[in-house]
Amino acid sequence: MTRQSPRKYHYRMKTYSTLVLSPRDHQGFYKAAGDFALEDLDKRASEHVKKDRVNIIYPFYQYGTYPRYAPAETQYYIPGSSIKGALTRIGAEEGKPSLTIDDIRVKNEDIQLYHLQKVQNLSEEDAPTEIDEFFPNVAVEVLRANSEYAGELFYDASRSEYKPEHYFREADQATRTKLKQLIQKIKEIWEQEIKGEDRFILNELRNNVQAILDEPKADNSNSYLLILGGYKGLMLSVISGRDGYKSAIYLDKMNRLPHGLVQVTLERSSE
Amino acid sequence: MSVNTIQLKVTTLSNLFIGGSPRSFEIGGIDLFTVTDHNGKPYIPASSFKGSLRRIVRDLTKSSAEAKLITEAYQEFLHNKKQENLQWIKEMKEKDERFDRVEKRFEEAVNKASAEYLFGIEGFNHTPKLIFNDLLFKGKDDDNLFSIDSKNSIKASNPQEEPNVVANPRTYKTVRPGVEFSGEILFYMLDQLSVPMEVTARFVENAIYQFNAGVYRLGNSGSRGYGRIQVEVSREGD
Numbered sequence: 001m002t003r004q005s006p007r008k009y010h011y012r013m014k015t016y017s018t019l020v021l022s023p024r025d026h027q028g029f030y031k032a033a034g035d036f037a038l039e040d041l042d043k044r045a046s047e048h049v050k051k052d053r054v055n056i057i058y059p060f061y062q063y064g065t066y067p068r069y070a071p072a073e074t075q076y077y078i079p080g081s082s083i084k085g086a087l088t089r090i091g092a093e094e095g096k097p098s099l100t101i102d103d104i105r106v107k108n109e110d111i112q113l114y115h116l117q118k119v120q121n122l123s124e125e126d127a128p129t130e131i132d133e134f135f136p137n138v139a140v141e142v143l144r145a146n147s148e149y150a151g152e153l154f155y156d157a158s159r160s161e162y163k164p165e166h167y168f169r170e171a172d173q174a175t176r177t178k179l180k181q182l183i184q185k186i187k188e189i190w191e192q193e194i195k196g197e198d199r200f201i202l203n204e205l206r207n208n209v210q211a212i213l214d215e216p217k218a219d220n221s222n223s224y225l226l227i228l229g230g231y232k233g234l235m236l237s238v239i240s241g242r243d244g245y246k247s248a249i250y251l252d253k254m255n256r257l258p259h260g261l262v263q264v265t266l267e268r269s270s271e
Numbered sequence: 272m273s274v275n276t277i278q279l280k281v282t283t284l285s286n287l288f289i290g291g292s293p294r295s296f297e298i299g300g301i302d303l304f305t306v307t308d309h310n311g312k313p314y315i316p317a318s319s320f321k322g323s324l325r326r327i328v329r330d331l332t333k334s335s336a337e338a339k340l341i342t343e344a345y346q347e348f349l350h351n352k353k354q355e356n357l358q359w360i361k362e363m364k365e366k367d368e369r370f371d372r373v374e375k376r377f378e379e380a381v382n383k384a385s386a387e388y389l390f391g392i393e394g395f396n397h398t399p400k401l402i403f404n405d406l407l408f409k410g411k412d413d414d415n416l417f418s419i420d421s422k423n424s425i426k427a428s429n430p431q432e433e434p435n436v437v438a439n440p441r442t443y444k445t446v447r448p449g450v451e452f453s454g455e456i457l458f459y460m461l462d463q464l465s466v467p468m469e470v471t472a473r474f475v476e477n478a479i480y481q482f483n484a485g486v487y488r489l490g491n492s493g494s495r496g497y498g499r500i501q502v503e504v505s506r507e508g509d
Contacts, residue, residue: 008485008486023421062418062448063286063418063447063448064415064418065417065418065419075448079420079422079496080495080496081422081495081496083423084494084495085423100484100493100495100496101494101495102496103496139403145366152485154485154486235434237427237436238427238430238434238435240430241430241431242433243433246432247434
């Protein structure tokens with residue numbers, strides 16, 4: 001068989017919500033060790049961060065190694081592998097991969113510090129359900145919502161019967177199923193005692209997710225919905241036919257959406 | 272001017288990982304290191320660059336007019352070598368029938384000829400070819416040269432199973448983007464081919480420039496975005 005060279009695609013990515021991409025094995029920056037200066041914390045903290053409580057900063061993916069927190073000099077990026085990992089079928093494909101997805105460089109000013117928010121006491125009968133900070137002493141670097149970036153991917157037709165659109169379409173469908181699981185979960189907990197304003201926030205989370213699912217989409221659209229990064233909870237990580245399993249709910253409290261919700265639009269390159 | 276060397280300058284555009292010798296394993300620490308020299312500086316082994324360039328040449332072979340000329344030149348070279356050795360082969364065959372294989376080997380090599388012979392011909396020594404040197408780091412000692420990068424192999428349960436996600440993290444020490452290396456490719460005996468050296472040099476340069484389009488990668492984990500490079504080329508000759 002004559003081998004064809006891989007073909008290049010451009011893609012655009014828009015974040016609907018904040019994206020949390022912290023390498024698991026990366027060390028945090030510790031206040032006690034003098035790893036970060038308060039002025040850097042000031043510059044990068046989102047409005048909800050309680051600066052006086054931050055003892056540790058977890059970094060976003062970055063090229064190079066930095067002995068101290070240096071957000072102005074750091075080269076941040078979204079790993080291509082993170083996007084590839086969201087393509088469910090590609091992840092299960094064995095042998096030689098048919099898609100190469102490049103990293104995307106991220107502008108420093110689009111990175112901000114954020115306290116992760118989690119719906120607490122979901123399984124507790126004696127305590128009201130509430131939205132609260134998850135590790136309040138930790139500030140996590142996130143990519144801000146409504147950021148737009150462009151990237152490149154390469155497709156090797158000789159290694160797969162499917163085109164990239166197929167993989168992204170499947171991932172889009174999986175994302176929609178997972179978001180429906182989240183809506184269903186919120187419905188399930190609705191009868192529980194939920195603290196004050198948090199019921200309103202959860203309702204907005206549900207409505208916002210539903211609004212994204214309801215956005216009209218042309219049949220020939222090359223735009224796909226994906227969930228990237230961490231802090232998704234089990235229900236946004238796997239599709240399950242089972243009811244009643246335990247899953248955490250993390251949320252981007254500012255945008256009232258799950259973390260890492262992005263739209264990817266594929267464009268075939270003429271190169 | 273007769274070309275005898277191609278000088279290369281390679282700049283990393285993404286993380287680069289070329290599997291190096293294993294170090295002591297730390298639980299929770301780095302378990303995969305990119306290759307480094309005796310000073311702990313990264314370098315690009317000649318074999319790594321050669322292997323990637325060979326794949327490019329293989330892909331170009333069908334579509335390149337220069338590749339066709341190079342192929343024909345190798346066929347002519349091998350044919351001539353066979354003719355030069357014909358008397359000797361004949362004499363040896365009379366003494367030992369195993370020397371019949373030598374004649375067949377020449378025939379097979381002629382039939383299989385392609386521009387890939389620039390990387391050597393299996394079973395033949397001292398043929399016209401490219402000789403690759405390691406590409407060495409050319410920056411300052413205190414440059415920040417590495418990234419520590421985690422990749423997770425994530426396995427999610429099927430809808431019929433109990434919902435679960437298992438992640439197997441691997442931590443890589445890679446060369447970071449923006450690091451420069453330089454080295455050279457030597458033209459060995461290529462003047463013995465009937466194709467002009469200029470044609471061969473142009474073909475090799477064109478193959479090297481394919482790296483710049485991003486399709487071809489250096490080292491491991493290219494499909495995860497690793498190994499994208501920018502290459503600059505210059506020629507040296509007599």
